[in-house]
Amino acid sequence: MASALKKIFLVDDDHNNNEMLKMHLSSKFKLEILTFSTGEDCLRNIDLNPDYIILDYNLNSVKADAANGIDILKKVKELKPNIYVLFLSGQDKIEVAVDTIKYGAYDYVVKNQSSFLRIENCLVNIHKNIRLQYLAKAYKFATFFLAGILLAIIVMAIVFKILGISALNPGWV
Amino acid sequence: MEENRVSDLSFLKQFSSGNNEMMKKLINVFFQTAQDAMLKIEGFIAEKNWERVGSIAHQLKPQCSYMGIKSAEPIIIKIEDAKNSDGSVIPDLFLSLKAIIEKAVLELSEEVKKLG
Secondary structure: OOOEEEEEEEEOOOHHHHHHHHHHHHHHOEEEEEEEOOHHHHHHOHHHOOOEEEEOOOOOOOOOOOOOHHHHHHHHHHHOOOOEEEEEEOOOOHHHHHHHHHOOOOEEEEOOOOHHHHHHHHHHHHHHHHHHHHHHHHHHHHHHHHHHHHHHHHHHHHHHHHHOOOOOOHHHO | OOOOOOOOOHHHHHHOOOOHHHHHHHHHHHHHHHHHHHHHHHHHHHOOOHHHHHHHHHHHHHHHHHOOOOOHHHHHHHHHHHOOOOHHHHHHHHHHHHHHHHHHHHHHHHHHHHHO
16 A cells, blocks of 8 residues: 655664565565664654654663663653654563653564564555645535525524615515 | 574664665674674673663564564563562573574574675
8 A cells, every 4th residue: 555654754763674674664665764773863853844753662772871762752752742752662562661651652563573664654644644634624614614605694684684685675676 | 484493673664764884783783783782781691680681672672573582572571570579480581592692693694684
């Protein structure tokens, strides 16, 4: 399935995992993919305004003092709350997953053979949600607009009646 | 598939859509990753730095999954759990993991030769 997406950051201290995910996403979507090995590198580039970030939890195998994914998530949400953040991690403890959702992650996917497909499905669902939000806003705007026109018509009708003006009155022409 | 094989390339074949060059590349990356990880873990075991042992072992988990090395995962999980409690079991766990990884590397090397 090909769908137009924008910019995505892949943040993982495992270079091979980043590359495999990049290969998979490139084959499914049209988007600009940037990879980072630490959350700090990701944050340094946050003003590139990615639409999505796929973030690992443990990020300290390359730099031992690198911040973990939840700390990076908090910072991302503070700086750019509209970015959708997905976690893709080998960490399978439920408490970690719950914490990521609590701090604003859209979803948490455990790394295994099906994780690439699940990330793909998450991105498709996010895209659908964004479209639905736009449609909801458009629908709301259209409703208010039509209600406004109807109200204006009613007000005008009342005003004309008060003023004794009638379209059926020959004197009107 | 032989009964006592430790690796399984089903996932990799599906992921690479039959692209032999991609498969060879991913397997070779696994060789490098596994070799680096084993060396680092041995070093950290000598220092009794269980935290770093667990951290490096954790990184091997998804790679082993992609290569179909299912028997490695429970050992890696035990190493990760032990890093925060009884680190003394880690050396033996590592020896078991090392044996599995070495067998997997032999099997995968044969597969790479078959891919041409």
